[in-house]
Structure formats: structure tokens, C-alpha cells
Amino acid sequence: MSAPPTVPKDAPEAYRTFFDTYPDVARAYQDLGKSLRAAGPLSEREVGLVKLAIAIGARMEGAAHSHTRRGLAAGIDKKALEQVAILAASTVGFPNMMAAFRWVRDVIEDH
Incomplete structure (x- = not known):
């Protein structure tokens, strides 16, 4: 087993x-x-950032929380995680970017 x-x-x-x-x-x-x-x-850091970006693009709040937590645990800088969220503005629109930014900040603030 x-x-x-x-x-x-x-x-x-x-x-x-x-x-x-x-x-x-x-x-x-x-x-x-x-x-x-x-x-x-891809390095583990790059994979972490890509996975967060995919979660944000798919508008999956739980996955964005998870990948933000994993990113922090892997030592990814908080500002880098926030940047992934704000980069979404030109692709998913400002309101969706703001939601994603909040998801990332939720985890950062609880960390």
C-alpha cells in the first residue's frame, strides 16, 4: 500500500x-x-507564478488562494504574487483584476 x-x-x-x-x-x-x-x-518559482496566473485567468478564487499560499510557502515575494494579479487587467478587465488582487491580498494578509 x-x-x-x-x-x-x-x-x-x-x-x-x-x-x-x-x-x-x-x-x-x-x-x-x-x-x-x-x-x-520551468523552475518551481516560474511554475508557481504560472499556476497563479492560470487560476486568475479562469476566475477561480479557491485556486488563486491556494496558489498564493503555495507561492508564499515557496518563498515567492508578495509583490511578485500581486504583480501576477495586476497583470491580468489587460486580459480579463479591470473589475476581474481587482477581484483577483483581493484574492491574493486575502492570503497575504492572513500569512
Whole structure:
């Protein structure tokens, strides 16, 4: 039997419940993420910024919170994380950028 999947200590309750209830699926999901990160030359820092940008572009608040938390844990500068949010203005519009900026700031302020 393989090791249980790793659940971040600051993960939302729904995430924890899913991982506890479906550990095999959770482990496969984590393994997919590892394979995707290893598939190219991007550094962990670059991957973190890209993942945050994707979450913002898709307007996924929970994912933006998650990738901001992960970015901070990986040592990415708060201003770099904020810049990812503000860069979205010309693509997703000012109101959506402001929402994304708030999502990033929510996590930074709680950090």
C-alpha cells in the first residue's frame, strides 16, 4: 500500500475531506501535478507564478488562494504574487483584476 497523499496543513476543509475520503484519487492527482511540473524547463518559482496566473485567468478564487499560499510557502515575494494579479487587467478587465488582487491580498494578509 502506498503512502497516504500529503494534505497541506492550511488546506480548506473540503480539500481535507476529499483527500481523507478518496486517498487513491488524491494521490493520483498529486502524482499528475508532479509529472506536469517535471515535463519542462520551468523552475518551481516560474511554475508557481504560472499556476497563479492560470487560476486568475479562469476566475477561480479557491485556486488563486491556494496558489498564493503555495507561492508564499515557496518563498515567492508578495509583490511578485500581486504583480501576477495586476497583470491580468489587460486580459480579463479591470473589475476581474481587482477581484483577483483581493484574492491574493486575502492570503497575504492572513500569512
